[in-house]
Amino acid sequence: MNVALPNSENRLYTLDVLRGVAALCVVFWHWQHFFYDGGAPVNFDPAQQPFFKPFTLLYQHGGLAVQLFFTLSGFVFYWLFANEVANRSLPAARFAWDRLTRLYPLHLVTFLAVAGLQSAYSNSHQGYFVYPFNDAYHAVLNLLMMPAWGLEKGWSFNAPIWSVSVEILLYAVFFLVCLSRRGRWPLTVLALALGSYLYPQVYKLGSGVLCFFIGGVTYGLLQQIRRWAGDTGAVWVTVPLCIVAWGWLIHGADALNGNLLLYVCYPLLVAALAGLGFLWQGLGRRWGWLGDISYASYLIHFPLQIIFALALDAFAFPRTVFYQEWVMLLFFAILIPLSLVSHRWLERPVQRYLRQRRPAALGKE
Template sequence: MKQNPSVFPERLYALDALRGIAALAVVFWHWQHFFFQGALPGPLQREDQPLYSLFSLFYRHGGDAVSLFFSLSGFIFFWLFSQGLAQREISGKQFFMERFSRIYPLHLLTFLAVALLQKIYSAHTGNAFVYPFNDAWHALLNVFLAPAWGLEQGWSFNGPAWSISVEVLLYAGFFLLWRYSPAPLLLSALLIAVSLWVFPAQYKISLGVFGFFCGGLGYIAADWLLRRFDVRWVAAGLVLACGAGWWWWCGDDAAQSPLVRFAVLFPLTIVAVAACHPWLQPLARRVSWLGDISFAAYLLHFPLQIVAALLADKFLPGRAVFYQPWSLLLFFAVLIGSSLLCHYVFERPVQRWIRRRTGGHNKVAAMAR
């Protein structure tokens, strides 16, 4: 595929590592699921959660990592796909089949697993585990990747998949923007403004839109700077700006608005990490496997939580066990192990099979995994 030479290498291992950390942050945020009473939050002792002093940031703000995912997606898609779409070097079929092969097989597998596990859980407890709308209508929405398009009555089945549902809309918008619009950057800025204006109404979609396109424009800004100035000065400036932004967020109540993190700090962090790739790559390469398994960890952690809750109720002295550090360590060990197995035994083989059958761009697909 012919594109303008990128200022970045073919793979940014530091962003892979960042994506993996974000996925695990969501798992910490969802640790509270173990203390729900049906679909309602239970009497959670937040600071008594296991190893809270080490992971308090994730326990308190791990849910925000979903917005970091959106910004990462925007940065990566603008980097890898924008010029290819604009120059008609990637067809619509190739683009969407590569995305389909990446997200749908595991989404469908975990949806079916949760549907079965929720039936078992409801039979034992009389209610669903956390997400209550597990009926035929919401099953249909999940099968068609639409549980977060405003058609739903509430949270259903594998609840974390809501962000995957929003990503599908973002893929479509991104494709249309770069394939057919004469001014994709201007329209990206307009979409950010509109999404900020409507937030928090339709917050799932608006969250995805401004996160994705802020990340995309962040890539455009980084590319512009790195083509014109020495990488050391650009990296230093971005790191200082990023550090100042996080310091301001931590110390100023006015900066606590989620929009500050989602629209400014997260994209700025991604751009700073990407600009520092010459220094981060050697270390990041060693932990980039966290990025490889991030999608599996994100979709597998909720069904594993149902299994853990059932086992605790039957064989252990109730949910209080989830305040114990060993339960956290054991859960993460099982999650990471199963995610590695899923990635290499299921995700990759199925992706390769679908892409071979549909003639996808294997190189670009691999870079965007």
């Protein structure tokens, strides 16, 4: 996913790269979609998936990359916008307009694409591809970007949009928290505690609230370390801690420790990469395009999956063809250029057009 950055001077390319990699992790996690019959996989052998050995962790736990998105968003929003909101220099209406113009255009395009593709799929199959609730009610929820607010009956249309739907709510809470000025950090910790209470029972909202505000606290702590020890000192603190935490997570237990991942490993990873980015401006610039396409690759990969399923079914390939490595390579060979095209020729021009025509009541840039 993509969190909109105001300009190239306010970019941490290290976090851009991380966001882009996280989006691709979700694609690996969703490769199992090709073996669904209805709402669950049938005759599915996870170990036969393409390149399974080197990417086992992604196939088994790639869905948790969404929580990394939330953590990144919290960090970046506290970094870029918290002071502006607290100082009343960023009006609520302009903040909302900027978020909407970044997120909604591609969401609308992919929603319409999935609606059409699911209709075509259901005409030639017994049901929809993976996500079943593709009716008028859920269409309205999706058009309003509300498919994960607790009003839904289940997964619908371009279901990965659920995390963006939760982010819309998080932006509103973030804005209100920051309006409190001096109270923003106590309220941030309170919101984090609320998310911890909700997660994992209320999975969508709980994980969003928990990880977004963990990201905010991570930014606050990193800033304190930078004040005390400078950028070099911050790197010397965060990078070794990050390496130890991830080593403990990966090699210290037979099963993935979700609490360790969300409460320790993700925040330390974000802090370490941000610290490196603050110390060496431009670090990771060459791979910053991965962050540019993260939102597109995240939203486009599911409609592209439907296209692949329809195409290979039409040529009478069995679904076991998706165990073949060449199919995955072909999929990524289409997804990544398509995401680049989307970012350059759809997302950026439409965003620029809408922001240039921002209603006068919302204020100037």
